[in-house]
Amino acid sequence: MKLYHHPLSGHAHRARLFLNLLGLPHELIEVDLAKGAHKQAGFLALNPFGQVPVLDDEGTIVTDSTAILVYLARKLKRRDWLPESPEAAAAVQKWLSVAAGQIAYGPCAARLITVFGASFQAAEVIQRAHAILALLEAEFASRRFLVGTVPTIADVALYSYIARAPEGNVDLEPYPSVRSWLERIEALPGFVAFARTPAGLTA
Numbered sequence: 639m640k641l642y643h644h645p646l647s648g649h650a651h652r653a654r655l656f657l658n659l660l661g662l663p664h665e666l667i668e669v670d671l672a673k674g675a676h677k678q679a680g681f682l683a684l685n686p687f688g689q690v691p692v693l694d695d696e697g698t699i700v701t702d703s704t705a706i707l708v709y710l711a712r713k714l715k716r717r718d719w720l721p722e723s724p725e726a727a728a729a730v731q732k733w734l735s736v737a738a739g740q741i742a743y744g745p746c747a748a749r750l751i752t753v754f755g756a757s758f759q760a761a762e763v764i765q766r767a768h769a770i771l772a773l774l775e776a777e778f779a780s781r782r783f784l785v786g787t788v789p790t791i792a793d794v795a796l797y798s799y800i801a802r803a804p805e806g807n808v809d810l811e812p813y814p815s816v817r818s819w820l821e822r823i824e825a826l827p828g829f830v831a832f833a834r835t836p837a838g839l840t841a
């Protein structure tokens with residue numbers, strides 16, 4: 639398998655993290671976002687959205703980070719990571735939507751300002767980040783992982799941008815249960831860290 643990625647992309651880190659948690663051998667291909675390689679014809683043929691990550695599984699092309707998580711879990715028939723009961727599948731999907739919604743427009747956007755110079759309104763996206771973190775803090779007060787008692791792709795999808803939220807000036811100090819959950823993910827066999835950038839609160 640090949641994973642087209644960028645080391646500072648949390649979306650790409652989700653896919654890379656899951657490949658490693660599954661113990662799947664893979665080749666990492668870095669896409670030079672700074673030079674606009676993701677908008678060149680060759681890459682757009684793989685992903686018309688012009689975004690990383692992209693998974694190439696022996697010619698089967700899968701784009702979008704959470705779609706890659708679903709693909710890998712289904713391909714390996716890992717019902718632990720992607721359960722099949724209607725209730726659990728719906729719960730996982732709910733958190734994948736949060737990853738593409740509140741996380742993308744909250745902690746991810748806040749970090750895009752400090753790490754990549756994006757032009758979002760800092761106060762607005764930081765406030766959004768704290769809203770989802772407060773909700774998660776309440777969730778983790780009574781459970782170890784987002785769905786059930788074992789990690790699922792929901793946890794993988796949310797991990798990267800929450801772990802690096804301080805780089806976007808989003809303080810994790812008020813969220814001890816969220817920080818304990820991050821540590822539980824980091825203790826999983828095969829865990830691979832998301833690169834740290836000295837920015838925001840970690841500058």
Ligand SMILES: N[C@@H](CCC(=O)N[C@@H](CS)C(=O)NCC(=O)O)C(=O)O
Pocket residue numbers: 646647648649650671676688689690691701702703704738
């Ligand atoms: N929905 C996509 C979003 C991916 C995404 O936003 N990737 C960023 C890097 S973190 C990217 O490639 N941005 C370049 C661009 O949109 O032009 C996914 O989940 O994979």
